[in-house]
Amino acid sequence: MTRNEALAARDDIPVGVIFSATGHLSVIEKSSIDVTLYAIDRINEAGGIGGRQVTPYLFDACSDVGTYAVGIGELIRKHGVLCTFGGYTSASRRAMLPTVIANNHLLYLPTCWEGKECVQNIIYTGPVANQHSIELIPYMIRNYGPRACFVGSDYVWPRESNAVARAWMDQHGGAVISERYLTLGVTDVADLLALIRAEAPDFIFSTLVGNSALAFYREYARIGFDRARTPIASLTTSEAEVRAMGHEIGEGHILSAPYFQSLQNPTNARFVRAFLSSPHGESGVTHFNLENTYLAVLAFERALRISLTSRDWADLTANDIRNASAGLALENEVSPEGHVWIDPDNFCMAFVPKIGRCGPDGQFEVLHSSVRHVLPDPYALYPERGICRRDGLHTPDGMVVPNALY
Incomplete structure (x- = not known):
């Protein structure tokens, strides 16, 4: 059959x-x-x-x-x-x-x-990457300073997202002091944060995910970083992670995302x-x-x-x-x-990209919203590869490559 x-x-x-x-x-x-x-x-x-x-x-x-x-x-x-x-x-x-x-x-x-x-x-x-950091990076440089430390989980998304963020840093006069990666799931982050603290960045750009992100934020708070002067700017640490780590630990940090629970509409x-009152709403937050x-x-x-x-x-x-x-x-x-x-x-x-800052209640105050939708561009950093169309990647030499992978 x-x-x-x-x-x-x-x-x-x-x-x-x-x-x-x-x-x-x-x-x-x-x-x-x-x-x-x-x-x-x-x-x-x-x-x-x-x-x-x-x-x-x-x-x-x-x-x-x-x-x-x-x-x-x-x-x-x-x-x-x-x-x-x-x-x-x-x-x-x-x-x-x-x-x-x-x-x-x-x-x-x-x-x-x-x-x-x-x-x-x-x-x-x-x-996709161009809808995330394209406005976050210049926002952080304007409001906190040009020097950043990059940290991420060690797999393809953080590495490529950081490559995009580096490009925006270069365009806006920023400098990446260091770029480091942790194996997925690793929670021993004390030495990493000690190194970052010694480098005295203006902000930390994080593409850590899961329990690694929770551990990083907790250690950041434990050693007494000043989040008002040197916050963590993330593409992933949302209301859900903040609820898991504790509101007091997430407070003051920055997230770029198309959606926040706090959106007023x-x-x-x-x-x-409806979702949080349903049998499926045990997460306690949306993100x-x-x-x-x-x-x-x-x-x-x-x-x-x-x-x-x-x-x-x-x-x-x-x-x-x-x-x-x-x-x-x-x-x-x-x-x-x-x-x-x-x-x-x-x-x-x-999407319409937005930038929010976590408050003491674990919710994000929207600090900035794009004035228009940002169209997705999977090859924003690689225009020489071609253009993604519905039938495949259209290359500059006229070829069409279905299911083009890296």
């Missing part, structure tokens, strides 16, 4: 959900599971899609890259899922990619990522209230990675409804859903962060 025949024979819509419910990344990934289930519940309570209920199949990746590779295969081959929501680190994305591509599967990646790839089996609902107020995951499910629902206007279940493919997603918008009335859309060429989302 083919996948289409198997889908047509069902009376539900199987989807995969692969995040880490356990391990050193669960501090952020567990809430992505929660909001996915919340969004699916809401779809089902409203009658489902095309007369069918959505059935989520969960796989705990246990904060392990290899387990992600195993899990995506099980979701596709054992459960026959139509698409999968999942992945937090770029290492996990890259581990899943061979199976995703080989099976012509559709992966929704709801997290920040570095770019430098053009894959026709992914819809990216988290910010009616859609966000409804979303925060940008959670909201980007929520947007992924909303985008899937809308694209599937569009696809079913011209396809029946026996003919439906992941390509149909992807094609229906080109240019798809989520308006102010449905998106908690406000109007966003999926770029019709590279299938990344257009």
Whole structure:
């Protein structure tokens, strides 16, 4: 039986959900599971899609890259899922990619990522590098000074994100004093912070994730850094990490993100209230990675409804859903962060970047918001590679390279 025949024979819509419910990344990934289930519940309570209920199949990746590779295969081959929501680190994305591509599967990646790839089996609902630090770096230089120490977890996203941030530092007269990396999950950070303190930067630019980030902020507070003069500026340390580390430890630090729980608009107020009061709201806060995951499910629902206007279940493919997603918008009335859309060429989302400072209540005060949407550009630092289009990477010599990976 083919996948289409198997889908047509069902009376539900199987989807995969692969995040880490356990391990050193669960501090952020567990809430992505929660909001996915919340969004699916809401779809089902409203009658489902095309007369069918959505059935989520969960796989705990246990904060392990290899387990992600195993899990995506099980979701596709054992459960026959139509698409999968999942992945937090770029290492996990890259581990899943061979199976995703080989099976012509559709992966929704709801997290920040570095770019430098053009894959026709992914819809990216988290910010790419040029949507994150392009305004954060000049903001930090203007308000705190030009000298920065860079620190990150040791995998592809922090290294590439730091390369982008270095470019912005150069453009705005900044200087990177040092750049250091910790193995994923490492929490022994005392020596690292002692070195940074001796270098006396104006700010610290952090791309640490998971428990490593929590340990870094806690040690920063313990040794008495002055966060008013030398704050940590991050692309990832959100309301969820602040809740885990303690509000007093997160207070005063800076985050660049497309979404904060504190955003003042009616859609966000409804979303925060409904999600946190639901059976899935045990995280106690919303944050940008959670909201980007929520947007992924909303985008899937809308694209599937569009696809079913011209396809029946026996003919439906992941390509149909992807094609229906080109240019798809989520308006102010449905998106908690406000109007966003999926770029019709590279299938990344257009966002309004924002910069916030954590307050004593663990919530972020928005200090700066872009005056317009920033379009995603996966090759912002590598224009010589070409342009990502819906059929592949269009190179300067006229070639089209499908699923171009680094």
